[in-house]
Amino acid sequence: MRESIIMKIHYGTALAAVALVAVHVLMRLTQSFAESLEYENVIANYQFLPYAGMLEIILILLSVHGFNGLRVILLELKQGRVYEKAVSYGCVAAMIGLIAYGSRTIIMVNMGIV
Amino acid sequence: MTQVPSIAEEQLSTSLSSSKSVTLRIARFNPEHENERKFMEFTIPYEKWTTVLEAILEVKKHFDHSVAVRYSCRQATCGSCGMIINGKPRLACFTKISELDSDIVTVEPMNNFPIIRDLAVRFERLFDTHHKIKPYLIRDDSEITSNEKEFLQSPEELEQYIQFSNCIKCGLCNSACPTMATDSSFVGPQALAQAYRYVADSRDKGKDSRLKVIDDSHGIWRCHFAGSCSQVCPKGVDPAMGIQFLRGYLLGFRS
Ligand code: SF4
Ligand code: FES
Numbered sequence: 001m002r003e004s005i006i007m008k009i010h011y012g013t014a015l016a017a018v019a020l021v022a023v024h025v026l027m028r029l030t031q032s033f034a035e036s037l038e039y040e041n042v043i044a045n046y047q048f049l050p051y052a053g054m055l056e057i058i059l060i061l062l063s064v065h066g067f068n069g070l071r072v073i074l075l076e077l078k079q080g081r082v083y084e085k086a087v088s089y090g091c092v093a094a095m096i097g098l099i100a101y102g103s104r105t106i107i108m109v110n111m112g113i114v
Numbered sequence: 115m116t117q118v119p120s121i122a123e124e125q126l127s128t129s130l131s132s133s134k135s136v137t138l139r140i141a142r143f144n145p146e147h148e149n150e151r152k153f154m155e156f157t158i159p160y161e162k163w164t165t166v167l168e169a170i171l172e173v174k175k176h177f178d179h180s181v182a183v184r185y186s187c188r189q190a191t192c193g194s195c196g197m198i199i200n201g202k203p204r205l206a207c208f209t210k211i212s213e214l215d216s217d218i219v220t221v222e223p224m225n226n227f228p229i230i231r232d233l234a235v236r237f238e239r240l241f242d243t244h245h246k247i248k249p250y251l252i253r254d255d256s257e258i259t260s261n262e263k264e265f266l267q268s269p270e271e272l273e274q275y276i277q278f279s280n281c282i283k284c285g286l287c288n289s290a291c292p293t294m295a296t297d298s299s300f301v302g303p304q305a306l307a308q309a310y311r312y313v314a315d316s317r318d319k320g321k322d323s324r325l326k327v328i329d330d331s332h333g334i335w336r337c338h339f340a341g342s343c344s345q346v347c348p349k350g351v352d353p354a355m356g357i358q359f360l361r362g363y364l365l366g367f368r369s
Contacts, residue, residue: 004329004364075331076297084331 006068013065020058027051046109059102067095135159136211138169140181141222144231153220154178160211166219167195167206170233182232190348193284197233198222203286203346224289240285243305247327249312252320271316278311278356280349287343287353299332303343306334307353310360325363334360 028036035041046052071091075084108114138158143151156177158169167185174181183206185195190208199209199221211219227235255262287303288294294302309328313321328334337357344354362368 002329003331003333003335007335008365072336076293076300076336079297079299079332 010065010068013061013068017058017061017065020054020061023054024058043109043114046106049110052106052110056103056106060099063095063098063102067091067098134161136169136216137218138173139218139220140170140173140232141220142181142232143223143229145229151222162210162212164211165207166197166199166204166209166211166214166221169211169219170206170221182230182234184234191282193282196224196284196286196289198224198289203289205284205286205348208348224285226289226291226294227285235285237283237285240283240288240302240304243301244283244308246301247305247309247312248320248324249308251312251315251318252323253318265317267316274316275311275314278307278314278351281308281311281351282349284348286346286348287351290342290346292340292342293336293338297332297336300336301328301330301333303337303353303357306337306360307343307351307356309334310356313360313363321363325360328360329364334364 031041046055068091071087074087074091105114135157138156139153140156141151142154156173158172160169165188167183167188170181170183171185174183183195183197185207186192187194188207190205193205195206196203197206198204199206200214200216200219203224206221221233223229223233223235227237227239229235251265257263257265281304283304285304287307291300291303293300306328309324312318313324334357337354339354339358341354344352347353359368
């Protein structure tokens, strides 16, 4: 993929994440901090599909943005064909892993496993 | 550190009348024979107009002719005499000792360039990256062949790039760039500014091929806009601005 496309995704995910995290923070302000961390409230949030969907999108946005940022830092630290390939594929794999792990929680709650 | 005595009076020519003197510290290093850089100190008389290059040449003339330094035009035109002067990349022929406002002037080779010896560095990487961005007008027709018209340009079109065509390839911007320090494949501010210079030229038709070269994992996106390249450029080229303009093309804000 062309670097300009990757960087457009990088900037886009940053902007979208700022907007959605702001919504997320505002929704958390409807309750006190301690209350919002109570087990029932957390489960209720995950079962409220529009909110759970937004959390899923935030997870994807931050993972894409974060791991691309990490890729860029690592590419600037050291160069070499094998190293650069390992960094790029490693970051994509880690990103997919993190999204899968985060999504698992939401899916498990909605399937009633938790 | 070696302390060398002041210039013997009979050896002085123009500097004799000077009442002021400065300690010139020159970094000495030969990578073929030495493992680390050492500094040699010389006391040099100077006038208000004496440049750092002139002081170095005094050292070569009177104390140690083996000091390696590259220079040619002595008038900020050829781009040969870039070095770190009191911690900042500057042209030695364009920096007066009096303007440094210091009793000690330390000269070192430019950062981010392999050292040949003392103050002389290798320019291969700079010339390679400069060449890579195709620093010439790309188009099928030519002004040179007969029956072709001159490529006319309005003053407004000229203004788009003229500032960037002042680059003398001195490498000071590359020396100041923090990304150049860590990323050995980074194309660098000098080449990026030149890429903009040709992309913004209304006579040029090679925009796409040039943008392709810099749209790479070690290309334009690795610039973090530290702005140090523009701060040190002796010709007012402002590579940092050129890089942002160039990004505009890649992000679709410019066409
Ligand atoms: S942009 Fe300025 S500092 Fe960089 S090489 Fe050209 S003249 Fe020198
Ligand atoms: S000697 Fe030519 S730029 Fe300094």
